[in-house]
Structures are given as structure tokens and as C-alpha cells.
Amino acid sequence: MQPSLIAANIQCPILSQAKLETREFLVERSRIRRMERGEGIFLHQTPARSCFVVMNGWVKLYRILDSGDEAVLRMHTRGEAFAFADVLRRGDHQYGADAASECLLLEIPADALRQVLNDDPAFGAILLSHSFEQIDALSDQIEALKCQSGIQRVAAFLRYHARPKGNHLFVTLPYEKVLMAAYLGIKPESLSRALAKLRQHGVVAVDGGLEITDQGALDELIASRAVERRMAAR
Amino acid sequence: MQPSLIAANIQCPILSQAKLETREFLVERSRIRRMERGEGIFLHQTPARSCFVVMNGWVKLYRILDSGDEAVLRMHTRGEAFAFADVLRRGDHQYGADAASECLLLEIPADALRQVLNDDPAFGAILLSHSFEQIDALSDQIEALKCQSGIQRVAAFLRYHARPKGNHLFVTLPYEKVLMAAYLGIKPESLSRALAKLRQHGVVAVDGGLEITDQGALDELIASRAVERRMAAR
Numbered sequence: 001m002q003p004s005l006i007a008a009n010i011q012c013p014i015l016s017q018a019k020l021e022t023r024e025f026l027v028e029r030s031r032i033r034r035m036e037r038g039e040g041i042f043l044h045q046t047p048a049r050s051c052f053v054v055m056n057g058w059v060k061l062y063r064i065l066d067s068g069d070e071a072v073l074r075m076h077t078r079g080e081a082f083a084f085a086d087v088l089r090r091g092d093h094q095y096g097a098d099a100a101s102e103c104l105l106l107e108i109p110a111d112a113l114r115q116v117l118n119d120d121p122a123f124g125a126i127l128l129s130h131s132f133e134q135i136d137a138l139s140d141q142i143e144a145l146k147c148q149s150g151i152q153r154v155a156a157f158l159r160y161h162a163r164p165k166g167n168h169l170f171v172t173l174p175y176e177k178v179l180m181a182a183y184l185g186i187k188p189e190s191l192s193r194a195l196a197k198l199r200q201h202g203v204v205a206v207d208g209g210l211e212i213t214d215q216g217a218l219d220e221l222i223a224s225r226a227v228e229r230r231m232a233a234r
Numbered sequence: 235m236q237p238s239l240i241a242a243n244i245q246c247p248i249l250s251q252a253k254l255e256t257r258e259f260l261v262e263r264s265r266i267r268r269m270e271r272g273e274g275i276f277l278h279q280t281p282a283r284s285c286f287v288v289m290n291g292w293v294k295l296y297r298i299l300d301s302g303d304e305a306v307l308r309m310h311t312r313g314e315a316f317a318f319a320d321v322l323r324r325g326d327h328q329y330g331a332d333a334a335s336e337c338l339l340l341e342i343p344a345d346a347l348r349q350v351l352n353d354d355p356a357f358g359a360i361l362l363s364h365s366f367e368q369i370d371a372l373s374d375q376i377e378a379l380k381c382q383s384g385i386q387r388v389a390a391f392l393r394y395h396a397r398p399k400g401n402h403l404f405v406t407l408p409y410e411k412v413l414m415a416a417y418l419g420i421k422p423e424s425l426s427r428a429l430a431k432l433r434q435h436g437v438v439a440v441d442g443g444l445e446i447t448d449q450g451a452l453d454e455l456i457a458s459r460a461v462e463r464r465m466a467a468r
Binding site: 063065066067068069070071072073074085088089094095117121124125127128129131132134135136138139141142143145146147182185223224225 | 297299301303304305306307308322355359362368369370372381416457458459
């Protein structure tokens with residue numbers, strides 16, 4: 001087995017919970033795909049022939065509306081799975097998928113997934129639990145879109161992606177600002193204004209990213225009543 | 235079996251797909267609950283002891299934020315199920331649920347659901363497919379929140395709930411306007427403004443509801459680029 005396939009085995013919560021036989025069956029039939037930033041993985045409303053696990057980098061799930069606007073539905077990163085539902089329903093993809101950064105994917109063919117689901121009922125339970133987690137994540141996103149102002153959503157996004165570095169928290173923006181704005185449901189110019197304004201709430205721009213110098217101030221902003229709801233508009 | 239339990243059997247997509255034995259087992263252990271508008275079904279972060287199917291009326295799933303704002307996550311109506319994930323994870327409810335109108339619920343105890351999932355693997359596949367539908371519905375909602383202006387969301391909501399009556403489409407608002415505004419992620423006053431403005435797009439107020447006199451005009455508004463994004467702000 002390729003070393004990268006072994007890594008997929010460990011990193012993916014769906015595979016790592018499955019019994020050894022099931023895991024081997026799936027991984028032996030899968031292949032690793034290396035994608036450049038912006039490369040298309042599949043298009044909305046095309047037949048679903050494979051499903052994917054992100055091993056590294058970021059993937060954007062999106063739809064193009066009749067109006068021409070692009071709705072960014074989700075951003076997936078390491079260990080997360082997508083297109084399993086489309087494959088199991090034997091239908092078309094419910095969204096398009098692009099590489100949002102350089103990324104590494106495990107591509108599982110539809111036949112292999114269906115076969116496993118047939119042979120191993122426990123794998124069905126793993127998928128059910130994974131789909132419950134997706135429902136939670138989508139509900140959280142709806143909660144934020146309905147009840148938080150634009151600047152609060154930006155603040156919560158930074159908080160979520162912050163990692164300790166020395167005495168402070170540090171955020172490397174996971175993908176470009178235009179995409180971050182689309183994901184948060186604000187205009188790119190609102191994102192720039194929000195980032196500038198966040199200086200008053202303990203976030204400063206430093207080399208290579210942003211530093212959270214006052215976590216308390218940032219948390220206070222996130223939990224406060226959304227007084228500046230105008231920013232929530234795109 | 236009570237006649238209302240037989241009805242539940244037919245109306246619920248989860249039950250109606252299950253094999254006879256499974257259906258009988260679940261329905262015999264369930265009870266019918268009649269709720270008044272505004273009555274609480276369960277609270278967020280309380281132990282999940284039952285799951286529910288809506289037989290009639292409307293149920294609101296919501297969360298209260300630290301800021302005190304209420305986020306309306308979903309509105310469920312006839313045939314739709316909720317709290318299945320919470321019960322299967324043996325955890326707390328991920329949201330609160332209230333009766334949004336007078337309603338009739340089928341309450342299935344946690345033990346009965348877990349037993350069935352153990353005894354009948356096909357029932358797991360039914361639940362998986364139901365959870366995929368929920369993911370679709372949540373994705374649609376995110377798409378609308380990110381890419382449609384307030385008035386477009388109101389228009390799409392009316393279109394979704396419109397039923398033919400004579401030569402026109404007619405909408406009885408399914409629940410009160412304050413709740414409709416919260417569900418759509420706009421302020422109640424923005425909803426009133428949007429409804430007034432929709433007169434120019436083929437929607438007129440009539441006794442007992444709204445009439446869509448020009449479906450083409452309404453569809454055109456829904457598909458147009460969101461120029462009035464300011465209305466999307468709460």
C-alpha cells in the first residue's frame with residue numbers, strides 16, 4: 001500500500017472507525033489525487049462517480065445561482081469527507097467542488113463505497129454518525145448567518161482558526177480573502193473593513209497572518225448583541 | 235392501534251419506508267402528543283429521551299445565543315422528523331423545539347428507536363437517506379442566506395408555500411410574521427417592507443393570505459441578481 005494511502009486510513013474519521021477489512025477494501029480501490037489551487041474536482045449536477053476525503057489543504061463546495069452569484073456552501077479540510085451522499089443516492093452532485101488551496105484528496109469510487117455499505121452494516125452506522133456531524137456544522141453556520149453581524153462572523157472565523165504561538169494566538173488565513181468573504185456571506189470590502197475594525201478588539205496584522213493579542217476582547221465582541229447588523233448584508 | 239397512529243404510519247417518510255414489523259414495533263411504543271402554539275417540546279442541551287415526527291402543524295427548531303438573540307434553525311411540518319440524531323448519539327438535544335402552531339406529534343422513545351436500528355439494518359439506510367435530505371435542505375438555506383437579498387428570500391418563501399386556488403396561486407402564511415422573519419434571517423420591519431414592495435412583483439394581500447397574481451414577475455425577482463443586499467441585514 002502507498003504510504004499516502006496509509007495516512008488516509010488514519011486521518012479520515014470515516015475510515016479510521018471502520019473495521020480493518022472494510023478499510024483495506026476501500027483504500028485498495030481508491031486513488032490519491034493532488035490538486036492545484038482553483039482546480040475543479042467536479043461540477044454541480046454532473047453524475048457522482050466518486051466520493052472524496054480531504055487529506056491536506058482546503059476544498060470549496062459551492063453552487064452557481066441563476067443570478068450568477070456563487071454560494072459557498074462549505075469549506076472542507078483535512079479528514080473531512082464529501083460527496084458520499086451523492087454517490088449513495090446514485091444521483092448527480094448536489095454542488096460543485098474546487099480545490100481552494102493546493103490539496104491532496106483520497107478518491108473512492110462509487111462502486112467500492114456501495115459494495116462496502118452492502119457488506120458491512122456497521123459502516124452504515126459510521127456514515128450516519130458522520131452525516132449527523134455535517135448537520136451540526138450546517139446548523140452552526142445558519143445560526144451565525146442569521147444572528148451574527150459581519151464583523152462577528154469574521155471574529156468567530158479567526159477564533160476558530162487561531163493556534164497558539166508564543167504568548168499569543170496566531171491565525172494563518174486558510175484561503176484567500178475573496179473566498180473567506182463568500183464563505184462568511186459578506187462582501188470582500190466588508191471583510192476588509194471588518195479586519196481593520198478588529199484592531200480595536202485585539203486582532204493585529206503581523207507578518208504572515210493575524211495575531212490575537214486580546215482574546216477576551218475578541219470573545220466579548222463575538223458574544224455581544226449584533227448591533228451592527230448592516231454589515232451582515234453583502 | 236389508534237387511528238392517529240395509523241395515520242402517522244402513512245404520513246412519515248421514515249416510517250412508511252420501513253418494513254411492517256419495524257413500523258409496528260415503533261408505532262406501538264410511541265404516543266401522540268397534541269401541542270398548543272408556543273408550547274415547548276424540549277430545551278437545548280437537555281438529555282434526548284425521545285424523537286419526533288410532525289403529523290400536523292409546524293415545529294420550530296431554535297437556539298438561544300449568548301447575546302440573547304434567537305436563531306431559528308429550521309421549521310418542520312407534516313411528515314418531517316426531528317431529534318433522531320440526538321437520540322441515536324445518546325446525547326443532549328442540539329437545539330430547542332417549540333410548537334410554532336397548534337400541532338400533532340408522534341413521540342418515539344429513544345429505546346425503541348435504538349432497538350429498531352439494532353434489529354433492522356435496512357432501517358439504518360432509511361435514516362441515512364433522511365439525513366441526506368436534511369443536509370440538502372440546510373445547504374439550500376445557506377445558499378439563500380448568502381446569496382439572496384431579504385426581499386428575494388421572502389419571495390422564495392411565498393413561492394414555496396403557494397398552492398393553486400382558482401386561476402391564481404394562494405399563500406396562507408404558515409406561521410406568524412415575527413417567526414417568519416426570524417426564519418428568513420431578516421428583521422420583522424424588513425419583512426413588512428418586503429411584503430409591501432412585493433405588490434410590484436405580483437403579490438397582493440387578500441382575505442386570509444396572499445395571492446400571487448403574476449408568477450412570472452415573482453420568479454424573475456427570485457432569479458435576479460441581489461441588488462438590494464442591504465435588506466439581507468437584520
